[in-house]
Amino acid sequence: MGKDTSGTLRRAEHFQVVLIGEGIMVGGIAGFVVILYRMILEFAGETLQRILSFIGHHPVRIAGWFLILILLAWIVGKLVTAEPMISGSGIPQLEGEMIGKLDQNWWKVIGGKFLGGFLCLLGGMALGREGPSIQLGAMAGKGVSKGLERGKTEERFLLTCGASAGLAAAFHAPLAGVMFSLEEVHKNFSVSVLLSVMASSLTADFLATTVFGMTPVFDFDIVRALPLQYYGMILMLGGMLGVLGAFYNWFTLKVQSLYNHAVFGGITAKLMIPFICAGILGITEPELLGSGHALIQYLTNVDVLLGTVIFILISRFIFSAVCFGSGAPGGIFFPLLVLGGFIGGVFATVGVQYFGMDAVYINNFVLLAMAGYFSAIVRAPLTGIILIFEMTGSLTQMLSLSIVSIVAYIVATLLKSKPIYESLLERLLDKQKTEAQELKEAKRREAVHRQKILANFVVQYNSMLNDTLISEIKWPDNCLVVAVQRGVKEIIPRGTTKLQVGDVIVILMDEGDMAYVHDEMQKLCTSKDYFAAEQ
Secondary structure: OOOOOOHHHHOOOOOOHHHHHHHHHHHHHHHHHHHHHHHHHHHHHHHHHHHHHHHHHOOHHHHHHHHHHHHHHHHHHHHHHHHHHHHHHHHHHHHHHHHHOOOOOOHHHHHHHHHHHHHHHHHOOOOOOOHHHHHHHHHHHHHHHHOOOOEEEEEEEHHHHHHHHHHHHHHHHHHHHHHHHHHHHHHHOOOOHHHHHHHHHHHHHHHHHHOOOOOOOOOOOOOOOOOHHHHHHHHHHOOOOOOOOHHHHHHHHHHHHHHHHHHHHHHHHHHHHHHHHHEEEEEOHHHHOOEEEHHHHHHHOOOOOHHHHHHHHHHHHHHHHHHHHHOOOOHHHHHHHHHHHHHHHHHHHHHHHHHOOOOHHHHHHHHHHHHHHHHHHOHHHHHHHHHHHHHHHOOHHHHHHHHHHHHHHHHHHHHHEEEEEEHHHHHHHHHOOOHHHHHHHHHHHOOOOEEEEEEEEOOOOOOOOOOOOOHHOOOOOOOEEHHHHHHHEEEOOOOOOOOOOOOOOEEEEEEEHHHHHHHHHHHHHHHHHHHHHHH
16 A cells, blocks of 8 residues: 555545444454453453462461562563563553654564563553553554555554553453543544444443343442532542542552662562562462452442451552562553542541431442542543443433542643653653664654655644634644644645634654654644744
């Protein structure tokens, strides 16, 4: 297929139809991959429980288990060393690839993430499957792109489709998969990508439902909706979640920095710490191990003492940070929802014991806190609202979910806390900026300069591009404005074309210039100060 300028533009004319078919294909393959990943992680969790029951408090067996944990840390360290892109959740790596700053080897990532995720959960680490599922789905999409010999423009769409399918299959949440991939990964809501992503997400969810059934991920009862008299408490909860979400981001990055500066001996030495901690907890507090799904079931189905809820919350908070900060292959997506649920549990239990709140509403606040905490940390409120709605199957909480998510989002933003995945991506890119990497990037840009990419950028409200003629704008070097999409209308750009808020600017560029053009266009589309300085 032609990947030069004319071939890219001709292909783009049929994107809307072609991408639906390719989205279904990617959804099927990505769904299959993530289903297998879920199955091996469930097997790892069950095996861990059998091992812990077997070793009991027998000293020799305990010593043998610690030796096995050290071996697991060594193996995972070798995997991460061989393929660094499998470290962490994988979402920052995907976002870096979407803007042209990273290039993942799809089959190495899939293989490494599978084995690494299995070994980490077998060891009892407090990591989630959802972030890795998003990365696995995206890499399946990239594999389809490579197999069909698609250009980079189309590959970015297929990466987005795969990410959506990964989240849908992991959470039984097709709408949240669509929203997250558009809100957090692709950062664009064009019709072409929306239809293909929906096709991919629904396909993956259908496969997952066929295998795992239709039971929601969090299966607990919401007896009735919160009455209006409790909406003041929702505002208080949202504010608290915003503050705690900002603290979570700071603490997670701080622990990561401590690993980088205080632990010597490479990735294997770092991984020894959470594996040994998991071994100790396996003997003393085994319920704190793993993703934390059983903890939410315990919180929402048992009358738990306030002291116990606080203990579990603090212990899981520290253990999750220790596990994720080490660079182990695993995500924070699900663990942060568990933490949010326990924050809601503490808040509601205090309300019941000291302020006369009806205990029947505890589960409501657990649910609300999950969405609010997610919004404060990830800064994707729409995804959080839809995700919790789909994961619980509750239709009665949409208004209260929206309020708590918006308040938490605003408070975290006012505290100048960056979204966690954005911060992690910045650190990852800083780590990549060595002389060897820069030389490799220069060679790559030279080798691929003939392949063209189309990218969309939206004129935002606070941009000086609004009400500005195209001829008056200092565009980034090495790119061409090929179209302006205004609603359903596509405008051929001329010097006299005046841009408006909401316009989608379609830019053509070389693959090698993608990262530079992306950064410059983001500044143009969002910042008045940048435009004024350029003038």
